Amino acid sequence: MMKLVWCGLLALALGLPALAQAQQPAKVKAKTKVKARSKGKTAPDWSRTYAATIRPEELRRHLTVVASDSFRGRETGQPGQKLAAAYLVKEFAALGLQGPVAGSDSPYLQHFPLIRGAYSADGFIRINGQRFDWLNDFFSYGPLVSPFRTETVSQPVFVGFGVEQGAYSDYAGLDVKGRDVVAIMGAPQDERGRKLLKATSGHPADYWDSGLRKAAIAKAKGARSIFLMTFAPKEEFAKEAGNYATALREPAFALPNPGPEIIDTVREDVPPGIGVYLTSQELGLQLAGTTLPGLLEYTRALGRAGRPVAPSFAPPVVIISQPQPQEQLITENVLGFLEGSDKKDEVLVISAHYDHLGVRNDTIYNGADDDGSGTVAVLALARAFAQAKKEGHGPRRSILFVAMTAEEEGLFGSEYYTANPVVPLANTIADLNIDMVGRTDRKHSPRKHFVNIVGSDKLSSELHRINETANRTYTKLELDYRYNVPNEPEHIYYRSDHYNFARRKIPVIFYTTGEHADYHKATDDVEKIEFDRLTERARLVFHTAWELVNRERRIRVDSNRP
Incomplete structure (x- = not known):
């Protein structure tokens, strides 16, 4: 069974302080007979007959080899x-x-x-001359191939909380195809602190808050990567990321030609084909092009309007590098x-x-x-x-x-x-x-x-x-x-x-x-x-x-x- 490393990393993401919080023997031998009994004209039960041919000794013989x-x-x-x-x-x-x-x-x-590749330890993001380092300020998670194997100049797009439901869409009017998006972890709320996205049949109110689902939405919109902004200070972020350092340094895999794509916005795993990153508070604010007071004012304006609003800030041009020999x-x-x-x-x-x-x-x-x-x-x-x-x-x-x-x-x-x-x-x-x-x-x-x-x-x-x-x-x-x-x-x-x-x-x-x-x-x-x-x-x-x-x-x- 595939390991739960990446879901553990998601738990890390959701466990870090979010903006919404700033404002969860004994063995018994089966007794079967190879031949089914016939009573009068009763038809043989062939399912029972042939199931009984599956025996422990056969399974042991194969497994001893495999x-x-x-x-x-x-x-x-x-x-x-x-x-x-x-x-x-x-x-x-x-x-x-x-x-x-x-x-x-x-x-x-x-x-x-x-394709098999291992993330290099010297990945970085540079913004206005300031350098932010992999595992100290951000990390990638998921069995994915880096979209930034060489130094890449990017103009990110801020997408609020990166969610949508019905008429509510943080992507309304935005073209993010081939772009790198920045989203806030957590959920949009009104002025009373109530979630703006409501529960639906089969999904609780916080269904779209998940960082993995935000990534799936960004993937469906055609984004190249998504940076999920946590509000953990750099020191706390680096300490928590260090707990996953061994897993994060393991090789990542990808299908170069997976075939026809299935857009999947409910998957509870990292969606294939998009870079997914968690950031510290400092890096997240820099990527969004704002300060903590500026971001809080944005969320208050959104809460008052009850819908996405245009931010008063804009992300700057950044340089991203995450080398990955393949x-x-x-x-x-x-x-x-x-x-x-x-x-x-x-x-x-x-x-x-x-x-x-x-x-x-x-x-x-x-x-x-x-x-x-x-x-x-x-x-x-x-x-x-x-x-x-x-x-x-x-x-x-x-x-x-x-x-x-x-x-x-x-x-x-x-x-x-x-x-x-x-x-x-x-x-x-x-x-x-x-x-x-x-x-x-x-x-x-x-x-x-x-x-x-x-x-x-x-x-x-x-x-x-x-x-x-x-x-x-x-x-x-x-x-x-x-x-x-x-x-x-x-x-x-x-x-x-x-x-x-x-x-x-x-x-x-x-x-x-x-x-x-x-x-x-x-x-x-x-x-x-x-x-x-x-x-x-x-x-x-x-x-x-x-x-x-x-x-x-x-x-x-x-x-x-x-």
Whole structure:
């Protein structure tokens, strides 16, 4: 699962003083039988029959290979990831799955390029001869490529609070295409301190206050970058930024050619393709071209008017430099296709990411749970469906099994696939995504037979009911929806590959057991995997998939909450 570094940085941004504030075990083996009983003329329950072929020993056999030291942590673009891809190709081919990728050296491999770059420590912004330094006065956050790799002269645009809702728009009358914008953190208020942007269906009144959503709006308007003005004095800002210095110095990644763009103003992660920066109070005021009293007067005038007003100040010309040495690397998704029968043009995607963190300080991060567990579950599901087809009980709809790469770097494998699908997205009925399902997290007792369900009801109420019925009929796990609620603080819904399907209006379910003590640590190893529990969760995915691919009518999209 993609790390929450950037959401943590957002929390830092929202936690710094804002203008509005100046004026928040025991293992149990599943008992199943391979062959369904027949009582009289009762038809065999093939879903139960083939789900029972998913066994702990099979999952252990695969994971012992996938999460071994020989794969060197499967870091995107590195030799260990290539070895893992080759293993997955071999397994898909042995199952009789088709390779659906045209024009590739292997029909099972969807190659694509990534840009990798590390931020340099000597970035700066110069305004009227005064220099402001990276990590002391500002920092960039998000897995993004710097738009200021060489010294760049800019004339920023001040956009107030950088929000809009209905008739209220801080961007009214402004052309910010290709420009750098400066926005105040916080929310516009009236003279009584009440928010001017009201709550709407599904969104609280502070929904558009988030720095990430301000960035998404700026991206949608065509801006090159956005500087989010906090009101932390330089010393406090530098101290807080120092807490994230290690993460901020890690390499950043980007897709050079992601394909058709999806404008997304509700994403709870850094939007791709725009530089996003937090600034200290001093730098923010300089970028806006004003003083603290001048900015306070602007907000009071806005509050009196109840709408955006023209500021009495204007940003000066600035010089921005954030060097970032870059390299291009090639990575690949691994795809296996099982053709359906009478409804074969409709396709269910079953996905997991197989990349992990690689080697750091000579220590291998094997990622047995993240996401070796999901990867081997996909292999087991593929074998169960392939066996069903071989024995004459194959699915009516087709199934595309996808092992995604570059999830840890920013969901890039799924972003690339959904922009360059091998099956038209219009024919894709759903994505069932599996990421970290082999352990018990900190929130559950080791005795609990559970799985967290995320996103099942956001686009299709039918999908949600199908999964619940499958669990009630077969696996009887505790389905935990704690990560599926609005404004969930860990932003789990936005942190794995299903999200790139959801933002393109394809129904999804994300199966996960959440973070544990070994999450993103070198101690996430095979011996800590609870294979009986992993088996139960994989069987639930199978039963849900079985219904999706064999029902008479494809599920409907009847909601719009991606």
